[in-house]
Structure formats: C-alpha cells, structure tokens
Amino acid sequence: MSEGSTPAGDREGETAPQPRWFAERTPDERAGYAQYFRGLEARGDDVDGEARFVHAMLPRGATVLDAGCGVGRVAAALARWGHRAAGVDADPVLVEAGRGFYPDLPLATVDLCGLSPARLESVGLPADYDVVVAAGNVMLFVAEGTECRVLDAVARVLRPGGRAVFGFRTGAAYTHDDLDRDAASVGWTREHRFATWQLDAWHDGADWAVSVYRG
Numbered sequence: 001m002s003e004g005s006t007p008a009g010d011r012e013g014e015t016a017p018q019p020r021w022f023a024e025r026t027p028d029e030r031a032g033y034a035q036y037f038r039g040l041e042a043r044g045d046d047v048d049g050e051a052r053f054v055h056a057m058l059p060r061g062a063t064v065l066d067a068g069c070g071v072g073r074v075a076a077a078l079a080r081w082g083h084r085a086a087g088v089d090a091d092p093v094l095v096e097a098g099r100g101f102y103p104d105l106p107l108a109t110v111d112l113c114g115l116s117p118a119r120l121e122s123v124g125l126p127a128d129y130d131v132v133v134a135a136g137n138v139m140l141f142v143a144e145g146t147e148c149r150v151l152d153a154v155a156r157v158l159r160p161g162g163r164a165v166f167g168f169r170t171g172a173a174y175t176h177d178d179l180d181r182d183a184a185s186v187g188w189t190r191e192h193r194f195a196t197w198q199l200d201a202w203h204d205g206a207d208w209a210v211s212v213y214r215g
Helices: 020-024 027-042 049-056 073-080 092-101 117-122 147-157 176-185
Strands: 063-067 084-089 107-109 129-134 158-169 189-194 208-214
Touching: 027 092, 049 073, 049 129, 049 158, 063 073, 073 084, 084 092, 092 107, 117 147, 129 147, 147 158, 147 176, 176 189, 176 208
Parallel strands: 063 084, 063 129, 084 107, 129 158
Antiparallel strands: 158 208, 189 208
16 A cells, blocks of 8 residues: 555445545655654653553453554553554554564554454454553544444454553544443443543543543
8 A cells, every 4th residue: 555545444345434644644744653752762751651551451461452553652562561462553654664663563554444353363463352442542533423433343353351442632523422422332331531641530621531441
C-alpha cells in the first residue's frame, strides 16, 4: 500500500469508511507523527505512561493488542516487560516506520473496523487477547459513526473476562458517555475511569479520560 493510500475494509464483504485520521493529517504530517515520540524519548521525556497503566493490571506473559498502535510504542514497552504484545493500525506509513523502530515487534496494517480472529491470524498475529488498549485519541480518529462497530470488532478478539482500555481527550463530538453506551451494547462493564494514565481521579472538568471495561 502506497504512502498516500488508505485502507479498504477488512471484514468479509464490507468496506470500512475512511478513518478521520487520513482526512485530518497530510502524508507529511503522518510521517512526522511517526517520529514524534522518538524525539520525546531521545530528550528524556516519559513516553511509557500508557504501557505502565496496562502492565499494572496484567500477569507477566499476558497477550496484549495495541489497537491503533501508530508505530507500536505502547506494544513495544509491554513486550520489553515480558508480555506477548502486538499492534495494528490503519495507517501503513506508521506501521512501516514501527517495523523499522522495533524489528521484533509484530505489527500489521489493519483497520479497527475489520478486527476479527481470522483477520489477525491472516497477518500472523494472535487471534485473541487478554487486554486490548487504544491509547492516544484512537477513538477520535476512527471513521465518524463507526465507533460502535469498532468496539464490536474489539470484542471479537477479547478473551472472555478480558479488558478493553481506551484513552482520549474530553470535549470531542464522541464523548465518554457515548463510549459507555457503546461498550454496554457489546456486553462490557466499565470498571474504572481515570483523568490520566497516572491514575488521577476522574472529575467532570478533566481534559482526558482513561476508561477500563471488562468483557
């Protein structure tokens, strides 16, 4: 898939609408984003907060999917800490960059609307997971109107009793109340909501929310 291309649908017989990410970012901006966290890490900034959050809820050796992984930063940290981590993203530019940054990390170009055990197996990734994490505003970059479809797809690859974790900013058109509604529609129960990845207590004025659901 060429740098300027966008993914087609992954689920049988369906075409996935174009994620908002492609409409809101030029090819140059997407390439720049691939380098963004590398730059932060190089200057000594903490870039592992999301991964530490997920790591704390897991036994060693758990299977984790970094959904909307970008270059795979969260998955790479979890793999270093002993988990079987993999990543998927709709943007082939980010996935290709991630393969260069983390050669041993399994990454694949998969639109989140098309997640399924069969699709993941077809690209060499595990079919199901103890935790699926979507950090970095992923839910605000999927195609408008597909949020519930994305959660349904995530539910297909989440093991019974597994957790789904979402972190994105407040004040967007897709709200955390919307997320709760869509999570309930796929049979999930919300266990926690925090205002940061560092477990700060949730409050109505928070500009970020991290939500944890049990499948």
